[in-house]
Amino acid sequence: MVKRSILKLLICLALNFASQTIAVESDELLQPDEAFQFTAKVNKADSLLLSWDIANGYYLYRHKIKVVSLTNGIKVSEQFFPASQTKHDKFFGDVDIYRDHLEIKILLQRQEPTLKKLMLEVTFQGCAEVGVCYMPIQKTLSLDLSD
Numbered sequence: 001m002v003k004r005s006i007l008k009l010l011i012c013l014a015l016n017f018a019s020q021t022i023a024v025e026s027d028e029l030l031q032p033d034e035a036f037q038f039t040a041k042v043n044k045a046d047s048l049l050l051s052w053d054i055a056n057g058y059y060l061y062r063h064k065i066k067v068v069s070l071t072n073g074i075k076v077s078e079q080f081f082p083a084s085q086t087k088h089d090k091f092f093g094d095v096d097i098y099r100d101h102l103e104i105k106i107l108l109q110r111q112e113p114t115l116k117k118l119m120l121e122v123t124f125q126g127c128a129e130v131g132v133c134y135m136p137i138q139k140t141l142s143l144d145l146s147d
Contacts, residue, residue: 037052057130062098070140084097119143
């Protein structure tokens with residue numbers, strides 16, 4: 001009987017603590033599009049610039065950034081990332097991250113020069129320094145590659 005009462009008390013305390021923690025964190029966290037402001041632009045007919053303005057107290061994982069062409073006949077051929085910072089992550093170990101601003105250059109390879117429209121899928125994931133990570137964010141873009 002005593003064990004059951006102690007167990008109920010511990011469960012109530014744990015639930016109370018968890019609900020207070022979640023409420024505080026959700027009030028303080030930015031929405032994903034605010035924390036990681038993403039833009040893409042055509043640099044030249046066969047290159048793109050993807051950039052993120054990353055809010056103070058947030059970071060993006062380098063290994064979680066994926067760029068894929070959804071257009072048959074156009075491939076992502078190369079991606080150029082700037083130097084990153086190393087952070088020890090309790091789930092992923094030592095990882096490369098970006099804070100403040102990130103810009104990557106993407107080179108495209110067109111199998112047919114007449115292709116002028118690109119559907120691009122960009123996936124990325126980041127976290128808040130307080131220890132909360134966002135689900136992967138996926139953006140699908142339509143870009144005009146006309147000269």
